[in-house]
Amino acid sequence: MSTSSVLHVGLEVDGAGAHPAAWRAAARSSSDALGPARLRDVVAAAENAGVTFVTFDDSLVPPAAGPAGRLDAVTRAAYVAPLTSRIGLVPLVHPAVTEPFHVASQLAALDHASLGRGGWFVGAGDVPGARRALDRPVAAGADLLDETADVVTVVRDLWDSWEDDAVVRDSATGRYVDRDRLHYVDFASGGEGLPAGPSSRGTADGVRAPFTVKGPSIVPRSPQGQLVVVGRAGTVPGGLLDVALVATTDAAARAREDGAPLVVVDLAVTLDAAGRLGADRRAELDGLAGVPVPATWTGSAVDLVDVLLGLRGVVDGVRLLPSELDVDLPVLVRDVLPALRVARAVPTPRPGATLRDTLGLPRPTNRHVAAAATV
Amino acid sequence: MSARQMRLGAYHTVSGHHAAAWRVSTQVNDTESLAQHQAAARAAQDGLLHFLLATDVLGEQGDPVSPGFQPRLEPAVLLAALAASTEHIGLVGSFSTTFSGPFQLARQLSSLDHVSGGRAGWNVVTSFRAGAGDGFGSSDLPDHVERYAKAHDVVEAALALWDAWEPDAVVRDRRTATYVDPDRVHRTEHTSRFHEVRGVLPASRSPQGRPVLFQGGGSDAGLALAARHADVVLTSQDHLPDARRLYRDVKERVAHEGRDPDGVLVLPGVITVIGSSRSQAQDVHDRLLEQVDDDQARRRLSGILGWDTSALPYDAPVEPAPATTEGNRARARLLHARAVRDGLSIGQLARVTAATRGHLLLVGTAQDVADELLAWHADEAADGFLVGPAVMPSGLRRFVRDVVPLLQRAGVFRTSREGRTLREQLALPPLGTPRP
Numbered sequence: 001m002s003t004s005s006v007l008h009v010g011l012e013v014d015g016a017g018a019h020p021a022a023w024r025a026a027a028r029s030s031s032d033a034l035g036p037a038r039l040r041d042v043v044a045a046a047e048n049a050g051v052t053f054v055t056f057d058d059s060l061v062p063p064a065a066g067p068a069g070r071l072d073a074v075t076r077a078a079y080v081a082p083l084t085s086r087i088g089l090v091p092l093v094h095p096a097v098t099e100p101f102h103v104a105s106q107l108a109a110l111d112h113a114s115l116g117r118g119g120w121f122v123g124a125g126d127v128p129g130a131r132r133a134l135d136r137p138v139a140a141g142a143d144l145l146d147e148t149a150d151v152v153t154v155v156r157d158l159w160d161s162w163e164d165d166a167v168v169r170d171s172a173t174g175r176y177v178d179r180d181r182l183h184y185v186d187f188a189s190g191g192e193g194l195p196a197g198p199s200s201r202g203t204a205d206g207v208r209a210p211f212t213v214k215g216p217s218i219v220p221r222s223p224q225g226q227l228v229v230v231g232r233a234g235t236v237p238g239g240l241l242d243v244a245l246v247a248t249t250d251a252a253a254r255a256r257e258d259g260a261p262l263v264v265v266d267l268a269v270t271l272d273a274a275g276r277l278g279a280d281r282r283a284e285l286d287g288l289a290g291v292p293v294p295a296t297w298t299g300s301a302v303d304l305v306d307v308l309l310g311l312r313g314v315v316d317g318v319r320l321l322p323s324e325l326d327v328d329l330p331v332l333v334r335d336v337l338p339a340l341r342v343a344r345a346v347p348t349p350r351p352g353a354t355l356r357d358t359l360g361l362p363r364p365t366n367r368h369v370a371a372a373a374t375v
Numbered sequence: 376m377s378a379r380q381m382r383l384g385a386y387h388t389v390s391g392h393h394a395a396a397w398r399v400s401t402q403v404n405d406t407e408s409l410a411q412h413q414a415a416a417r418a419a420q421d422g423l424l425h426f427l428l429a430t431d432v433l434g435e436q437g438d439p440v441s442p443g444f445q446p447r448l449e450p451a452v453l454l455a456a457l458a459a460s461t462e463h464i465g466l467v468g469s470f471s472t473t474f475s476g477p478f479q480l481a482r483q484l485s486s487l488d489h490v491s492g493g494r495a496g497w498n499v500v501t502s503f504r505a506g507a508g509d510g511f512g513s514s515d516l517p518d519h520v521e522r523y524a525k526a527h528d529v530v531e532a533a534l535a536l537w538d539a540w541e542p543d544a545v546v547r548d549r550r551t552a553t554y555v556d557p558d559r560v561h562r563t564e565h566t567s568r569f570h571e572v573r574g575v576l577p578a579s580r581s582p583q584g585r586p587v588l589f590q591g592g593g594s595d596a597g598l599a600l601a602a603r604h605a606d607v608v609l610t611s612q613d614h615l616p617d618a619r620r621l622y623r624d625v626k627e628r629v630a631h632e633g634r635d636p637d638g639v640l641v642l643p644g645v646i647t648v649i650g651s652s653r654s655q656a657q658d659v660h661d662r663l664l665e666q667v668d669d670d671q672a673r674r675r676l677s678g679i680l681g682w683d684t685s686a687l688p689y690d691a692p693v694e695p696a697p698a699t700t701e702g703n704r705a706r707a708r709l710l711h712a713r714a715v716r717d718g719l720s721i722g723q724l725a726r727v728t729a730a731t732r733g734h735l736l737l738v739g740t741a742q743d744v745a746d747e748l749l750a751w752h753a754d755e756a757a758d759g760f761l762v763g764p765a766v767m768p769s770g771l772r773r774f775v776r777d778v779v780p781l782l783q784r785a786g787v788f789r790t791s792r793e794g795r796t797l798r799e800q801l802a803l804p805p806l807g808t809p810r811p
Binding site for chain 1: 395397398399407408409413431439440444445446447448449451452453455456458459460474475476478479482483485486487489490491492547554555568569570571572573574575576577578579666668671
């Protein structure tokens with residue numbers, strides 16, 4: 001059991017909030033819905049409040065129920081990287097629709113740009129619209145689980161394809177990189193048939209397309225060595241995860257048995273705010289949404305603090321999904337996180353600390369160095 | 376202000392454009408450090424330069440296991456981080472059409488345009504280096520013609536995706552629960568043998584509508600792509616008469632496509648070594664040349680020329696007939712012409728190539744550099760330049776401090792900013808309304 005009395009608080013910062021009708025009640029004008037100001041303000045507020053990490057949800061097509069849509073999650077995370085110094089930045093990238101080599105190099109660059117605060121929220125489930133937009137088969141079901149495991153494996157391989165000290169800048173011999181400290185990954189995925197591309201147009205929906213990656217990466221090993229890999233329990237093998245996300249605390253024990261070092265539970269919240277009860281706000285949002293919306297926790301800041309304090313020892317953290325960022329985030333920042341700090345229930349991320357440092361996860365030794373050491 | 380205005384971009388590196396810069400320089404040149412990139416971007420912005428260009432290693436130096444490889448930060452992430460660190464400068468990235476599909480490329484570039492407030496540019500490149508496919512499971516790279524056919528296709532699909540969102544598509548009517556007016560968003564239906572793209576980008580129209588399009592291939596196929604789609608053509612030219620010819624050629628091709636020739640800018644790359652005196656600049660240049668690794672330089676030259684020069688001695692003359700190469704066609708021709716013109720041996724040509732990669736090399740005082748740039752500009756060989764200091768960061772500081780004021784005094788370079796977006800700052804014609 002890796003449970004401790006410390007509770008990490010994560011925050012989903014996508015769009016106007018996690019509720020599909022959030023945009024309709026949002027106070028902001030439409031012109032900056034996708035602009036950088038909102039993103040900057042939200043992440044800065046979360047960092048100031050001591051949030052351990054933020055996640056950036058993503059999708060390829062506009063969400064069915066709603067608003068405008070979203071910018072590429074990695075771009076958003078990279079944008080806020082130089083504006084922050086303590087908070088972890090965890091964009092969602094879906095393994096079924098992105099080239100593993102791109103995923104590896106972009107996320108490694110994010111880790112460099114943020115000085116070690118990068119993470120990867122491994123996307124799961126169907127990707128609506130992907131087949132039509134990307135002109136490639138998109139895996140589903142068991143194929144998707146297999147493909148996800150392969151993609152996470154090869155991305156982790158690529159992150160280790162440069163040893164930490166591969167950049168030698170040896171002026172005397174003119175060697176910038178010591179090629180003996182670079183390693184091919186030579187990965188061939190599972191799956192049958194043709195690789196993704198125009199030739200795979202005849203492949204049925206839901207069937208994975210195989211891929212190969214030779215490597216090495218084009219980006220040197222990043223500050224954390226391996227970024228913090230966050231994924232939903234059951235969609236990525238636990239041994240490949242650093243943080244397993246669970247929907248309820250009942251699933252925590254299972255996720256731990258599956259090998260995930262840390263377990264974080266998702267909690268969607270609609271708080272009492274601006275003189276209105278959370279339950280009333282929630283009912284109004286549901287009425288506006290026009291689509292079924294999963295239940296959220298509703299109540300006061302004081303009650304939420306009690307709930308969160310009760311999660312200590314059960315899970316390692318909670319990822320909060322506020323219904324409306326404009327309304328719920330100020331309450332979290334003003335009333336909830338300070339109370340948790342007073343109770344010494346949450347860690348205080350330090351400037352310069354990596355996300356691994358803050359989460360208490362060790363920096364992994366490069367597998368090629370570790371292998372050499374055991375010979 | 377009536378004189379034709381010069382546009383300037385920074386050919387962005389952290390350690391300098393000269394292959395040996397990192398061996399000679401005592402300055403910090405840590406390519407993974409965002410702080411170094413931020414300092415370079417801010418220096419360029421302070422000098423009122425219009426944009427910086429961040430290139431990827433894909434298709435440039437290809438294989439990390441090859442000698443001479445210098446890592447970089449992936450440009451989409453780097454430019455998004457620089458968007459937060461700068462306020463005015465255009466942020467242009469080289470993104471290859473060989474390995475990425477149009478939807479993901481269009482999406483990341485639109486996202487960059489949103490977070491930068493309309494400062495994004497896309498340098499459309501194709502990948503040709505052996506090794507560039509190693510990450511993507513494609514060991515056989517497409518040939519030259521096929522690469523450019525695909526590039527055309529990716530650009531056209533991306534343009535369709537960007538134009539699909541009309542400027543006023545987001546209506547955000549709370550009462551009727553209408554966020555987007557569906558009549559003002561057009562589903563892209565792009566079908567070709569390379570890509571089928573059917574869908575809508577999940578983000579509304581970006582501040583510029585689309586990123587400014589740059590094109591850098593100087594081959595016939597590259598110029599054809601530029602003439603149809605590019606806003607800015609980046610070229611490698613080191614000889615004024617040739618540069619004038621290419622300039623005219625580009626403008627004629629643009630006119631032939633039914634576009635305004637003045638609305639497409641031709642910017643040659645220029646590598647600068649600026650000293651307080653000519654002899655001091657020459658000393659720096661000599662020291663750089665001495666540090667060029669002859670084996671690496673020869674391999675690079677062989678790659679560009681398309682035939683193996685390794686067996687030839689340093690003093691061997693360059694044969695008069697250029698080879699046809701799969702990759703860098705225009706550059707191979709250019710280097711070959713230079714060797715014949717200047718009577719360079721194969722070893723000398725390799726060193727010069729390492730130093731300049733075919734770009735104009737200017738070694739001298741700030742006045743020397745300014746005079747040469749002004750001459751090329753006045754002579755209609757260039758609308759401006761992509762400036763790559765041989766050694767960074769000092770080279771860029773020097774250019775901004777000493778050369779820019781001379782260009783301003785000559786009345787051809789701006790002394791203040793007009794316009795907000797990159798397109799406006801470059802004084803490019805406004806985009807037509809997408810879909811009447």
